[in-house]
Amino acid sequence: MRFTLLGCGVSCSNEAAAGKWLPRCSPCATYSASSRRCAEAEGRTNIRNAASISERPATAEDRAIPGHWEGDLSYGNATSQIATLVERQSRFVMLVKVASKDSEAVVDALIRHANKLPRELLKWLTWDRGSDMAGHHRFTVATDIEVYFCDPQHPSQRRSNENTNGLLRQYFPKDTDLSAYSDQAGRRSQAAQRTS
Secondary structure, X not given: OOEEOOOOOOEEOOHHHOOOOOOOOOOOOOOEOOEOHHHHHHHHOOOOOOEEHHHOOOHHHHOOOOOEEEEEEEEOOOOOEEEEEEEOOOOOEEEEEEOOOOHHHHHHHHHHHHOOOOHHHOOEEEEOOOHHHOOHHHHHHHHOOEEXXXXXXXXXXXXXXXXXXXXXXXXXXXXXXXXXXXXXXXXXXXXXXXXX
């Protein structure tokens, strides 16, 4: 029996999945009893009204104009995290201390930091599909900054941010209690990042 999963156009022959509604699915993924991980993971991180990275203005791709940012939530230990923001043209890095990993805390912290920058330096933000940015609409309303999301299972579409997160691990290894660092320490690591 073949059928198409609702909402994504992916054909599947798995009878066990018949009749299931999946909110979104990667067009390259197939759904089978042994490989539900893609669809289930997507269901956990489904973000409503998410604008795809493919809808991002072309000026973001050529890095000619400043103001296009990539962001992610980077974890220290189980209870501490920072948001990392990288400007695509200059590679300027901002580290934003975040109280918790829930969407409300992440969006509140990003709103506070976005309002510190001149409007022409923060035009668009690209994020992965983690639930930490599920409140993107509130962020856009508060800052007038559009948020675009990577395709499912493709966080590497934010290469500048992924590379920066890897380099920052030199200063903030996994399992580090990031809540112990002040904003001053974050600024010092940002300065070190710019010079390396």
